[in-house]
Amino acid sequence: MVGRLSQGLIYALLLLFSLSVLFPFAYLIAVSLTSETVLSHMSWGKVTLGTYRLIFANNRFFDSFAISVGRTAVGVALNILFSVLLAYGVSKREMPGRKAIMLAIIFTMVFSGGIIPTYIVVTSLGLSNQFLAMIIPSLINAFYVILLRNFFMELPPSVEESGKMDGATDTTIFFRIILPMSKPVIATISLFYAVYHWNEWFSVLLYIRQSDLWPLQVLLRNLIMEANNMETMMGIGAGDLVAISPESIKMATLIVATFPVAVLYPFVQKYFIKGIIVGSVKG
Amino acid sequence: MTAAKRWRTVLSYKTMYLMVLPGLVYYALFHYLPMSGLLIAFKDYSPLDGFKGIFTAPWIGLENFDKFFGSYYFSKILFNTIIISALKIAFGFPAPILLALLINEVSHSAFKRFVQTVSYLPHFLSWVVVAGILQLLLSPSFGIVNDWIAALGLERISFLGSNEYFRSAIVASSMWKEVGWASIIYLAAIAGINPELYEAAQMDGASRFRQAIGITLPSIRNIISVIFILNVGHLLDAGFEQVFLLYSPQVYQVADIIDTYVYREGLLRINYSFAAAVGLFKSVVAFVLIMAANRLARKLEAETLW
Numbered sequence: 001m002v003g004r005l006s007q008g009l010i011y012a013l014l015l016l017f018s019l020s021v022l023f024p025f026a027y028l029i030a031v032s033l034t035s036e037t038v039l040s041h042m043s044w045g046k047v048t049l050g051t052y053r054l055i056f057a058n059n060r061f062f063d064s065f066a067i068s069v070g071r072t073a074v075g076v077a078l079n080i081l082f083s084v085l086l087a088y089g090v091s092k093r094e095m096p097g098r099k100a101i102m103l104a105i106i107f108t109m110v111f112s113g114g115i116i117p118t119y120i121v122v123t124s125l126g127l128s129n130q131f132l133a134m135i136i137p138s139l140i141n142a143f144y145v146i147l148l149r150n151f152f153m154e155l156p157p158s159v160e161e162s163g164k165m166d167g168a169t170d171t172t173i174f175f176r177i178i179l180p181m182s183k184p185v186i187a188t189i190s191l192f193y194a195v196y197h198w199n200e201w202f203s204v205l206l207y208i209r210q211s212d213l214w215p216l217q218v219l220l221r222n223l224i225m226e227a228n229n230m231e232t233m234m235g236i237g238a239g240d241l242v243a244i245s246p247e248s249i250k251m252a253t254l255i256v257a258t259f260p261v262a263v264l265y266p267f268v269q270k271y272f273i274k275g276i277i278v279g280s281v282k283g
Numbered sequence: 284m285t286a287a288k289r290w291r292t293v294l295s296y297k298t299m300y301l302m303v304l305p306g307l308v309y310y311a312l313f314h315y316l317p318m319s320g321l322l323i324a325f326k327d328y329s330p331l332d333g334f335k336g337i338f339t340a341p342w343i344g345l346e347n348f349d350k351f352f353g354s355y356y357f358s359k360i361l362f363n364t365i366i367i368s369a370l371k372i373a374f375g376f377p378a379p380i381l382l383a384l385l386i387n388e389v390s391h392s393a394f395k396r397f398v399q400t401v402s403y404l405p406h407f408l409s410w411v412v413v414a415g416i417l418q419l420l421l422s423p424s425f426g427i428v429n430d431w432i433a434a435l436g437l438e439r440i441s442f443l444g445s446n447e448y449f450r451s452a453i454v455a456s457s458m459w460k461e462v463g464w465a466s467i468i469y470l471a472a473i474a475g476i477n478p479e480l481y482e483a484a485q486m487d488g489a490s491r492f493r494q495a496i497g498i499t500l501p502s503i504r505n506i507i508s509v510i511f512i513l514n515v516g517h518l519l520d521a522g523f524e525q526v527f528l529l530y531s532p533q534v535y536q537v538a539d540i541i542d543t544y545v546y547r548e549g550l551l552r553i554n555y556s557f558a559a560a561v562g563l564f565k566s567v568v569a570f571v572l573i574m575a576a577n578r579l580a581r582k583l584e585a586e587t588l589w
Contacts, residue, residue, distance in 0.1 A: 114562030117320025
C-alpha cells in the first residue's frame with residue numbers, strides 16, 4: 001500500500017517532468033501555425049502555414065541550412081579522420097613515448113591558452129572569414145579520443161596478431177581489420193561531433209564576417225534579434241506581416257531549426273547512450 | 284635496453300607515429316601555440332602586429348591584471364560568476380542523480396524508455412534554440428507563463444529583465460536542458476550494481492527508499508565524485524553561451540559573468556591584452572580548483588580524476 005503510493009508518486013513525478021520537456025515544443029508548434037499573436041486563451045485562431053511560407057521564401061534560410069549541412073559533413077569527416085588516427089596510434093601499449101603523448105592530450109583538457117590567443121593563431125594562419133575556421137580549430141576533442149583509444153585497447157590482440165602472421169603491414173591491419181570492427185564506436189563518435197557542428201555558433205561570431213557563411217544557428221539568432229526589434233517597432237512592414245506576428249516567425253524558425261534534430265533523434269539516441277556508457281564506465 | 288634495441292623498437296612503431304602525427308600537429312598548432320599567446324596578458328598587444336606581435340609588443344607587467352582586479356566591476360562580476368555556478372551546482376548536480384534514482388524505480392519498460400528519451404532531447408538543442416524558446420515563454424507581453432500569472436490576478440513579471448528572477452531563470456533552464464543527459468551516466472553506473480545487495484537488503488526488511496539511500500548512492504559515489512570534480516573545475520565558466528544569449532544591459536548587475544565581461548570589454552573593444560589577462564586568470568584558477576578538488580576526493584577515498 002505504501003509501496004503502491006510511492007510507486008504512483010514516482011510515476012507521476014516522471015510524467016510531469018516529461019511533459020515539462022515536451023510542452024514548450026507543443027506550444028511553439030501551436031503558435032507557429034496560427035495567426036494569433038497571443039495564444040493566451042489557448043484558443044485556436046486561423047490555422048495557417050503563413051509563417052512557414054515566409055521563412056522558406058527567405059533565401060538566407062536555405063543558404064544557412066546548406067552551410068550547416070556542409071559544415072557538419074566536412075567537419076565530422078575531418079574530426080573522425082584525425083581523431084581515429086590519433087586514438088589508434090596511442091592505443092598501442094608498448095609504443096615508446098605513448099605516456100607523454102597522452103599527457104599532452106589530456107593536459108589540454110584542463111588548461112588552454114584561452115579565446116584570444118587561439119583567435120590570434122587562427123587568424124594568423126589565414127583562416128579568418130573562411131569556412132574552415134568553423135572546423136579546424138576544434139578538429140579533435142580529447143574526450144572522444146580517449147573513448148576511441150579505450151575501444152581500440154579493448155579489442156582482442158589475437159585479431160592483430162593473426163593479421164601480422166599473415167604478413168600484413170600495420171596500415172593494412174588498420175584499414176582491413178580494425179576499422180571494420182570499429183564501425184559502431186566510430187558511428188557514435190561521428191554523431192557526437194555532428195551534434196556539435198550542427199549546434200555550435202560562437203566560433204562563427206569570432207571568425208566569420210560575411211553573412212553568406214552563416215550556419216543555421218547564427219541565422220536563427222539574428223532572426224530572433226531582428227524580430228525582437230520588429231516588435232518594438234510594430235506596424236512597420238508589409239500588410240501581411242501584421243497578420244504574422246514576429247513571435248510566430250520566431251517560433252516557426254525555432255521549430256524548423258530544431259526539426260532535423262528532433263526527427264533524427266529517436267533513431268539515433270541509442271547510439272549516444274551506448275557510447276557514453278561504454279566510454280565513461282571504462283574511462 | 285641498449286640504445287640500438289631501443290632505436291629498433293621506435294622504428295618498429297613508425298606507422299603508429301605517422302598516424303599520431305596529424306593529431307599532434309593539430310594540438311601543437313591550436314592548443315599549445317596559443318599558450319604562448321598568453322604572454323600578451325603581460326604586454327600591450329595590438330592585433331595589427333599579428334602573431335609576431337605576441338613577442339614584439341612592449342611589456343607592461345601586471346597592468347592588465349591591476350586593471351581587471353581594480354575595476355569597478357570586478358567584484359560584481361566575480362560574485363555573479365561564482366553565485367551562478369554555485370547555484371547551478373547546488374541544484375543541478377543532485378538533480379540528475381535524483382532523476383536516475385527515480386527512473387531506476389520504474390519497472391514498466393516502455394514508460395522508462397519514454398521518460399529517458401524525452402529527457403535527453405533538450406541536450407541536443409543549441410542554446411540559440413533553447414534561449415529563443417525561453418524568451419518566448421517568459422516574455423512579459425505575450426509569454427504564456429505571464430499569461431498564467433495574469434490569470435491568477437498577479438502582476439506580470441519580466442523574468443529575463445529583472446534582477447530578482449534572472450539567475451533563477453538561468454539555473455532552471457540550464458537544469459531543464461541537461462538533467463536528462465547527465466542522468467545517463469548515473470543510470471549506467473546504477474545498472475552495474477550487484478542485484479544481490481538489493482536482495483539481501485530486501486530480506487532484512489529495508490524499504491525501497493532505504494535501499495536507494497543505503498545501497499544505490501554509496502555504490503555510485505565514485506562516479507559522483509568524478510563528475511563533481513569536473514564541475515568544480517569549471518566553476519568560473521558559469522555557462523557563457525546561455526548567459527550571453529539571455530542577458531541584456533538591464534540585468535548586467537546580476538547577469539554579467541567573467542566571460543561576458545571579457546567578450547564585451549576585451550573582444551568587442553579590441554582590448555586583446557586585457558581579455559587574455561582575464562582568460563589567463565580563469566585558466567589558472569580552474570586548474571588550481573581541479574587539483575584541489577581532486578586532492579579532496581582522494582582524501583575522502585572517493586574516485587579521483589587521476
